[in-house]
Amino acid sequence: KGGKDQLVIDAGQKHFGTTMCKSCGMIYTASNPEDEIQHLQHHHRFLEGIKYVGWKRERVVAEFWDGKIVLVLPRDPSYAIKKVEDVQELVDLELGFQQIVPMCPDKTKTFLFIDEKRVVGCLIAEPIKQAFRVLSEPSATKECSRAWRCSDVPEPAICGISRIWVFRLKRRKRIARRLVDTVRNCFMFGCFLSTNEIAFSDPTPDGKLFATKYCNT
Numbered sequence: 460k461g462g463k464d465q466l467v468i469d470a471g472q473k474h475f476g477t478t479m480c481k482s483c484g485m486i487y488t489a490s491n492p493e494d495e496i497q498h499l500q501h502h503h504r505f506l507e508g509i510k511y512v513g514w515k516r517e518r519v520v521a522e523f524w525d526g527k528i529v530l531v532l533p534r535d536p537s538y539a540i541k542k543v544e545d546v547q548e549l550v551d552l553e554l555g556f557q558q559i560v561p562m563c564p565d566k567t568k569t570f571l572f573i574d575e576k577r578v579v580g581c582l583i584a585e586p587i588k589q590a591f592r593v594l595s596e597p598s599a600t601k602e603c604s605r606a607w608r609c610s611d612v613p614e615p616a617i618c619g620i621s622r623i624w625v626f627r628l629k630r631r632k633r634i635a636r637r638l639v640d641t642v643r644n645c646f647m648f649g650c651f652l653s654t655n656e657i658a659f660s661d662p663t664p665d666g667k668l669f670a671t672k673y674c675n676t
């Protein structure tokens with residue numbers, strides 16, 4: 460009895476096409492040995508990375524029936540920082556981001572959405588002074604799906620969202636929406652930021668769909 464048996468059960472029926480693992484969310488070809496090895500590696504690392512055992516002094520900034528949001532600040536105990544780094548690494552891997560050093564690491568605020576014993580959502584916010592509005596139509600270049608056209612007129616902004624991510628199996632349950640609501644409420648003491656005062660940096664197609672919807676409702 461071991462992790463492997465569990466894994467076979469979790470991965471569900473094997474097809475010749477692609478399978479999505481019901482635990483880690485990775486989509487892979489079960490019939491391809493190379494893919495299976497890659498999946499095994501991702502599976503263990505991912506589940507270990509998002510595991511959350513609870514901290515003695517955690518800063519709970521919002522609570523819901525299906526989870527809570529914990530805020531981690533730069534001078535928090537090393538176990539909290541380590542968890543944030545682990546989650547950020549997984550997120551960056553999934554998004555294909557190169558490690559981007561935050562502009563002011565001592566001012567970064569990380570919000571983790573915790574469901575039972577896992578981190579299922581993460582939002583990294585930092586203070587900014589200005590942002591460039593994304594114009595509605597994406598650029599014509601097809602290969603470059605991230606190249607949205609941006610206005611070249613800077614507009615004042617307060618809070619930059621450098622990462623927002625929700626565990627694949629937990630998407631479309633308003634977790635991202637609740638993370639952004641919480642940031643607007645907690646980022647600056649005593650005020651609720653308007654959607655004009657927050658900006659999403661370098662949004663992915665998913666991120667843009669979410670941000671467009673969020674800012675219009």
Ligand code: ACO
Pocket residue numbers: 554620621622623624625626629630631632633634635636637659660661662663664665666667668669670672673
């Ligand atoms: N396609 C279309 N509409 C979407 C999508 C999508 N993929 N995602 C969200 N929306 C819209 C919907 O209208 C949704 O409301 P509905 O479900 O009632 O229709 C609304 O936004 C709110 O969505 P949430 O449920 O709050 O969003 P979710 O928790 O699923 O998280 C997120 C959205 C964070 C973009 C998630 O899809 C994700 O993690 N994607 C991969 C990582 C990523 O690309 N992150 C953005 C990077 S950009 C950056 O970090 C600045």
Ligand code: ZN
Pocket residue numbers: 480481482483484485498501502
């Ligand atoms: Zn898996």
